[in-house]
Amino acid sequence: MPFAHPVIVFDLDGTLIRNTTVSLLLAEGVGRLPAVEELERLYDSYAIDNDTFSDREAALLAGLTPEQIRGFLADAPWTAGVEETLRTLTEGGCTLLLATLAWGFAVEELEHRPWFSAVGAADMEYVDGALSGRVDRYFDEQGKLDFVRAWCAERGVPLDQVAAVGDSRSDLRLFAGVGTSVALNASADARAAADHVLDTEDLRDLLPLLRTRTA
Template sequence: MARGEVILTVLAPRFTADIQSQIEALRSQFGLEEIAFQQLSNASSSGDMDCIEQRLVGDEIDVDAVRKAALVLSDTLNADIVVQERLRGPVSPGLVCFDMDSTLIKTEVIDELARRHGVGDVVAEVTERAMRGELDFKASFRERMSKLAGLDEAVLSDIAAQLPLMEGSERLITNLKRLGYRTAILSGGFTYFARHLQEMLGIDEIHANELVIEKGKVTGEVREPIVDAERKAELLEAIALREGLTLEQTIAVGDGANDLKMLAKAGMGVAFRAKPMVRAQARQSISIAGLEGVLYLMGYHQNDLTS
């Protein structure tokens, strides 16, 4: 009988006795034996979260079943319990691609534009349905864009200057740059705001949708091609190829249905504070930790990182 091996990572404000006992029960349920343990982060010294990593072995591991059970535990324990099927090799720099709206920033920019234009409720409802995967992204995107026709360009500048960064985004990008990773924004949002974020955080490259602006007004149209789910996955693969990287050396982080193909294509695909459908389909998911939690999923120790 073939022996399998997985990595189980737990991120929590505190690694409590209850979490420990539930993890032990999970291991027992699936016949998993711990062969290595390390504490990657200690909240009392790092200032963010406790993080422990276990290497587990077992016979004929049903990884999908373990992941589903871990996701249920995550919801009940106020912790992120993450299962990775393939053991990492030595940590080496690669490519990390991010969605922008509700991932690197806390807001959906198109909803904020709509609010300023007096059509906020209508557009926000369509955005929510699209992110849950209930609507075709391109069709819903064009519908939402049409409602922005006539919006003053000055509103874009005002919103860009106030983009609310997601918790942990600055620490994550700072460390990825220092460690030699290439970073990219692959967004179904707008280049206008992605460029602003690129300058703020030092992102290497951006790929998003180009608003058409004429005589200082948004026309309600965007230039082709629209960055949808397929385009995000294609871009991730193309950038990796250009940089001489394998897909195993890529990481993708996103929150919506529009990110699922990118998450599936990457060597590690992390659903971040995502919709339930996205969390269920992604191989990895974090909802309690900030974005810096991705660094611990990559195997880094707090001593490897700058604050």
């Protein structure tokens, strides 16, 4: 049975990577874990916005090189079945996109980056081979929807042909804008906004939901 949507958009933190975030993995590697844990707590409690989070974290990660980043992310805890799931979707004719609040420079160093045709993410510039500590591109929940909308518009793909998979409030606008949404191991607000809710430790359990179209 073919997949119902030709384009599938995935979130990263909490969706493809379980029980941590790219920010925390980088912070642990550079010895700044408590500081970034506090930033995540402030963001989750709405005490700071996404741009403020990005500015403060960028300063903490200044000086990192691509080689260091790759090493810090080498043992990222991917959700079980991620390789098989991404391969099955791709071989089934789907185009995969990644829309994440994580850093784009980090995504480029991840093991499974090649499966994704395009990535929407925040970013930081490199200067002389190391992170500058200054945000080059901000990316928030509206940015996820804008990224997918722009990618689809360039290719003549209607948004109702897109399915989105995510787990948190940063996915709500995207969920509302696409044809089908799946809340995977998700927060209460994401579960309430999604067409499908799935709790699993194996991403392959997602595949049957992506074979059906929401009425």
